[in-house]
Amino acid sequence: MQGSSTAWSTFRSFARDREVAKQRLRPGTVSRVAAYARPYARQLVLFLLLTAVAGGTVVATPLLMKAIIDEGVVPGNSQVVVALALALAVLALVEAVLTLAQRWFSARIGEGLIFDLRTEVFAHVQRMSLAFFTRTQTGALISRLNTDVIGAQRALTTTLSTVVSNVISLVLVLGTMLVLSWQITLLLLLLLPVFVVPAKIFGRKLAAITRESMRLDAEMSALMTERFTVGGAMLVKLYGRPEDEVRQFSDRAARVRDIGVVSAMYSRIFFTGLTLVAALATAVVYGVGGTLAIDGALELGTLVALATLLTRLYGPLTALSNVHVDIMTALVSFDRVFEVLDLRPSITEPVAPRLLPEPAGDQPGLAVQFDQVSFRYPRPDEVSLASLESVAVAEPNAQANEAVHAPVVRPHPGGEDLSSGGAISQADGAGGPAANDTDVVLRQLSFTAEPGEMVALVGPSGAGKTTVTHLVARLYDPGSGTVRLGGVDVRELDSASLRAAVGVVTQEAHLLHDTVAGNLRYAHPEASDAELYAALRSARLGSLLEELPDGLDTVVGDRGYRLSGGEKQRLAIARLLLKQPAVVVLDEATAHLDAESEQAVQQALTAALRGRTSLVIAHRLATVREADRILVLDGGRIVEQGTHEELLRGGGLYAELYRTQFALQE
Structure with a gap:
């Protein structure tokens, strides 16, 4: 041989x-x-x-x-x-x-x-x-x-x-x-x-x-x-x-x-x-x-x-x-x-992208408008591959053995809304086949958040609250109807312009395995150290900075596990403050904070969001009371809207939610 x-x-x-x-x-x-x-x-x-x-x-x-x-x-x-x-x-x-x-x-x-x-x-x-x-x-x-x-x-x-x-x-x-x-x-x-x-x-x-x-x-x-x-x-x-x-x-x-x-x-x-x-x-x-x-x-x-x-x-x-x-x-x-x-993205860049208009006057906020929006989450065959949903097993010497065998697809359990903690289910995206009525998450939804207005979204789990915020950030496109930002259809906007205009803080803030500075500069790469310190202090993290061994160069660990839940959330809020977007989306952003931290961050957010348009999903009465308007969602529709006091007097779904969810907080 x-x-x-x-x-x-x-x-x-x-x-x-x-x-x-x-x-x-x-x-x-x-x-x-x-x-x-x-x-x-x-x-x-x-x-x-x-x-x-x-x-x-x-x-x-x-x-x-x-x-x-x-x-x-x-x-x-x-x-x-x-x-x-x-x-x-x-x-x-x-x-x-x-x-x-x-x-x-x-x-x-x-x-x-x-x-x-x-x-x-x-x-x-x-x-x-x-x-x-x-x-x-x-x-x-x-x-x-x-x-x-x-x-x-x-x-x-x-x-x-x-x-x-x-x-x-x-x-x-x-x-x-x-x-x-x-x-x-x-x-x-x-x-x-x-x-x-x-x-x-x-x-x-x-x-x-x-x-x-x-x-x-x-x-x-x-x-x-x-x-x-x-x-x-x-x-x-x-x-x-x-x-x-x-x-x-x-x-x-x-x-x-x-x-x-x-x-x-x-x-x-x-x-x-x-x-x-x-x-x-x-x-x-x-x-x-x-x-x-x-x-x-x-x-x-x-x-x-x-x-x-x-x-x-x-x-x-x-x-x-x-x-x-x-x-x-x-x-x-x-x-x-x-x-x-060959798998085509469902969210595509427009052929002739438009830029967002400059905010009017001194207010940095832009109007957010939903016009007869209906939506269902996409089916697996519309957005993914069956072979990517099976366990990948590598062949020795870098050869792909799993390609030989038919994949075993284990679909996610259904669920209408990510806010309920369920997985994404079927869809009613643009151009998709007709869906059953039970697949539809939003139904002919229409509302306008004016520039500088804080709008709270409340409702039972699965009502479509998180879906609304996803459509604003164009994580999905509506099946029918239009979502506008500053009067422009988000599907016509330049993606970089849209990302710069919309800032999001979710309930589970994701931090990179990087330093504090690295996580903050992900939102604003050119930010100076002074700007980073200012954002951290605004998010009430000044005391933490004094305790960190390496200051801004401290590594936060995998998914931020070296920080407490409240510290992670405030760091994510500091990242948002550093970005200074025209539209702010807060999806249970203060859920992991204790009462004292929440009050401090609420004060920071109130100052930082002044003049900016904000959509807030909250289960805390303090957050809801601060809102200029409350939209009550149920079954993908707005069933009530108004201020806290107006909705309480109405005696509808919001009043029921108040009795079961907010009364003890008060």
Whole structure:
């Protein structure tokens, strides 16, 4: 055999799932792959030329060895021996240089392709709507950016070079051996099925073991991921039983250990089989060839050359016997990347984007208007892929194994409104099919929040309050009707202009695993330290700043877990204050604050939001009383509106909510 690298490459090829060869690629996949390769066409040509030259050198060494023996050693010509030995050394140097050059071109092309695909997929995913992320499993999406992109890259480097090199090597080696001794060559070819047929059968078992090993590794990794996050660790410490946790992990780790032993033995048997076949073939060469050499029918140098060429024959033959699996594995990886790129975002940039008008007078606020707005959340097939909702399991050596198997889709439980804590359900987006009446979240909703007005949204869980705020920020588009900001349809606005105008603080403020300054500057990258300090003091975080060990450079931890719930919320509010948007959306923004902190932040918000338009979802009476107007939502409609006192006198739904929700607060 050609050595351990060839043996390992052959083993890896046979360990891949042969079912991948049965996959049907979408039309145009190969032409799209060619389009991605086009920018690297010149480098690819040079890479393939180097591969071809390197493949051609496989017969040069044995032939030089033949010449050294037959023309130098046997006749006793030392000058010929020295000259050919030097040529052999030069050839070895040339092969080393070719290997390095191949590796350089392979890395340049491969890493360039990875960069192109990753950046394109990442940019495309960034344009997807919020509905896409509520359904997509993060692990499956990351797998497309890592496992499948790397698998696709190998189609243009490893697989392509292997095929070219093996074909050239096989043709040259086989042709040379036939010229040297066609009798021995045919005899050696008769031995090929002795290895290939068992290897095919053995490969099926290897693929099954590989799949099982990946599944067990994924289960163990999932367990560690759940337990090693801050939230998971807290849950275990509060409710878990350490002995049971260790036992559960030990059981999974034991199965990983057992399958690892089986896999190691199978791989060793595979390599041993390769060695035995090579040894058997070598014995045939020296047995038959040695007899012919003694009888004078074969030169001694020819015998040595045949034995050397033999080591370079079975490797390419066995690799090429499984090349269709390698090629299809790489193409399926490309196809899975294209599947994500072909998923169209439901929120698109307008063809001729408009800018928001400048606020009138001294007030920075802009009017928010809902005009006969109806909405349903999109169905899974409208915003996501079934394969991205299943657990992603990566194939060894960066090959995508889960593409082979039909995904098991576990749909989210239904729910009308994110404010209820439920998952996004079906949709009534623009252009979508008609929905059942029960799917509709908002029904012909109309209201206007005037510039500088604070409008509170109240109502039972699932009434559509959070949906209203999502439409203002254009996280979704209405199925019918229009949402206007400053008199302009939000679907016609430049996305950067819209983001700058609308600021949102949700109930669960998300903080990056970054410093305090990094989290604040996410809203305003050019902000000075003085502005950061001012925003923190306005959010009543001045005392915290004095306690932080590194001030603004203090790392807040994963999702801000180094801070208390109230501190996280106030930091998110400071981020909002730093942005200074024209329209502010507060979705239970003070829910995690104690009474004292809430009062302090309310004062900060009152000052900061003066003159700005604000939509506030609140279950706290203090927040509701501050509102200029209260909209009471139920079943996706506004059933009441007015001030706190007016609605109490009305004796309707708000009065009932007041008795059950606000009375104790008062």
